[in-house]
Amino acid sequence: MKKLIIPMLLSLSFSAFANLSLPQISAPDELVRGDFAEGTITQISSAEIAEFLPWAQNAKNQLTRALNTARTLPLRDRRTHIERSIRSVVNRSGDRQYQMFMRFSLNRGLLLVSEMSKTMDMTAIGAQESALDILQRSIEVALNFYESDLSFQQRAQSGDASTELSYARFAINFKNSLYAGVINVLDAKAQYRLLYKLVEMVNWDLSRDSHASKHAEEIVEAYEMQQDLLPEPADDDRLNLRYIRRLNTLRLLSLSHDGSRLGGQAQPQIPGVRYGTPSERVTGADIRVGSVVVETHGTISIQRVKNIAGDGFLLLDDGQWYHPTYIKRLVTSYDGISLDQEVYESHGTATIDKVLYITADGLYFLNSADSWFHYSYVEALVDTFNNFRIGEQVVETHGNRSIRTIQRITSKGIFLLDDGTFYHHAYIVKLQ
C-alpha cells in the first residue's frame, strides 16, 4: 500500500484528543527479541535507496513466486517451501527498516505457525492445511503493504523522504486476514493460543498508532480481558472454547479498514457513504459541508465534511479537524478511468479489480484490494495492443514458450494469459 507523505513542518496535532490515560501496552515478547523480532523505526534518505532496490524488488517477486510454485508441490512439501521463502525474505531484510510492515506481516505469520506447532499435533488431519492458510494470508497482507522502490525514490527526490507509518491500518488489515485463518484452526488449544496472540499483536499496534486515542475503548477492553485470561490454553477444551467465545466478543476484532466497528459479518463498511446511484457520488468542484472526502492523515478513511473553519481546517465525521492538505476531493473519473471500471493494478498483487473511489489528484480505491493506488500503478483494460487482441493464441517467451490464449490486455501492454499469469508485451510473440 502506497504510503502518503506527511511534511515535517506539519507535526502539530490536528485533532483534539480526549484526555484518556491508556494502559501501558507491552510489546509481545516474541516481537521484541528472538527469531521474530521486528526492530525499530528509522528514517532513510533518498541516497540510501539505491542499495535496497535489488532486494526490495526481489522480495515481492520471491513471495509471489513462492505462492505460485507451492500450488504445484505435494501438500507435505508446501509449508516447508513457503516458510523457506519467507525466512529468506525476512533474513535479507536484516536490520533494514524499509518496507517494515511487510516484514511485520511475514514475521507474525511465522510466529502464529510456530505457536500452532507448540500447542497441537502437526500431523493431525487438517493441521498442515491450516498452517499453510495462515502463511498464505500473512504473505498476502505483506504484499498489500509492499511499496515499490521507484515510487519511494520519486517521493524522496521531490524532497519528502519521511514517511508516516499507520500502525492502526496495518493492524486492522492483518487482523481481518489472519482472524479468518485462526478461527478455522479447529484444535481448541491451538485456536485459543493463536487468537490470544493475534489480539495481543493487534492491540499493541493500535496502542502505538499516532491516533491511538481513536481506538481507546478497543485497546482498554482488549487489555483488560487479556489480563483476565491466561496466555496459555487450558487442559479442558470446553474451557478453551469458552475463552475463545469471550475473545470473539472483543470490539477490536470487528474493526473495519476505516476504523469503524462492523456489525454482524466482517464486511467492510464506509460510515455514512453508500456507493450506488450517481447522485451519491461527489462531483462538485469545491469541498463543502456535506461533501464526501478522503482523509490521508490517519487511516485513509472516507468521511463527510461536517464543518469548515475560517482557516481552512475541516471537521469530519470522526470528530477531528484536518488540515486541507490531508483532505482529497472525490471525483468520478481521472486519466480516462471512471468509477466502476475494471482496471489492472501493478503495485500490489498485480490483479484486475474494480474502481470504487477516485480522488481529484489521481488515487484509485479498488474494490477487492480494499486499498488506494496511485494512478501510475493503475492501467485501463483494452481489447487490442500492438495488433494483439483478446482471444488470440500467442506464444509466451518468458517461461516455457507455451502457447496461450490472451484473456485480458492493459493499456500499457500487460497481457493476462490463460495460465493465470501476467506478461509484459515484450514476452508475447504471434503464432506463425
Place this chain on the structure above:
Amino acid sequence: MFRFLILLVTLQVSAFAQTLRPGVYDGNSSDHKMFVRTLPGREGSFLALIIRNGQQAVPYLVDEFATGRYGFIPLHNLKNLIGATNYTPSLTATVIADSRNNLQINVAPNPGNNVGFNVAEVFKSTRETSPWLPVMPGNYSYKDNRRSTTLSPNDGSRESQLSVASGPMAGTYVLREVRPGMHLAFKSTLTTTGIEVVEESQHIVVFLRGCWARHDKMVFISTSNWSMTEFSLN
C-alpha cells in the same frame, strides 16, 4: 392416573439433558438423517452431517455451549481447507435422553446465520454407532449403475485418486482428507508443465456405511447449493 403418567414420562425425559454421541440419528422422515462423529483435538465437539431427502446435505461443526445444548456451524470448502465463513451457529440443538439412554436431538434454526437447513426437526438415535468412515477404496457406480468410478487406496498422505469415467463429473480427482472423515476433491488437469491440480475444490466428500441404504456410499456435497451426489460401492 393417565395424566399422572404423562407428567411422569415428561419429567423423566426432560431430566436427562445429555451429551451428544457419535452415531446415526433418524429425522422426521425415513430419508432425513443426521450422522455424528467425534472431532479429535476439540473434546466435547463433533462433526455432523445432515442429509435430507437424499438430495441435500450440509456438514457442520458442532460445539457445546452448555450441557446438552449445542450450536451447529455450517462448513464450506475454502480453497485447501474445510471451515466456516461465519461462526454464528445456524442451528441450535438440545439433547435429551429417555430412561433407556436413547438420545433425542431437538434442532431449531438460529437467528444470525441462515446458511444450510433452516427448519426445526427432531432426530432420534439408532443402533448404528460408527457409520462415518475415513475412506473406502474400491469401485463405485452412480446414475442407475451405468456410470463407474474407481477410488484408489489412500497413498499414506491422506490422498486418494478418483477416476470418473463419464458424465458431468468425468475426470480425475485427488481426494484429500482435510478434516476427520471429510475430504476435498481437486480436479486434476494435465498441462505442458506437468500435472496441475485445480486449487479450489467444488465438493466436500464423505464416506458413509450402508446402514441407511443398501450400499456403502461415497457422497459428494456441493457447498454452493448443498446438493449431493451419491456413489454406491459395488
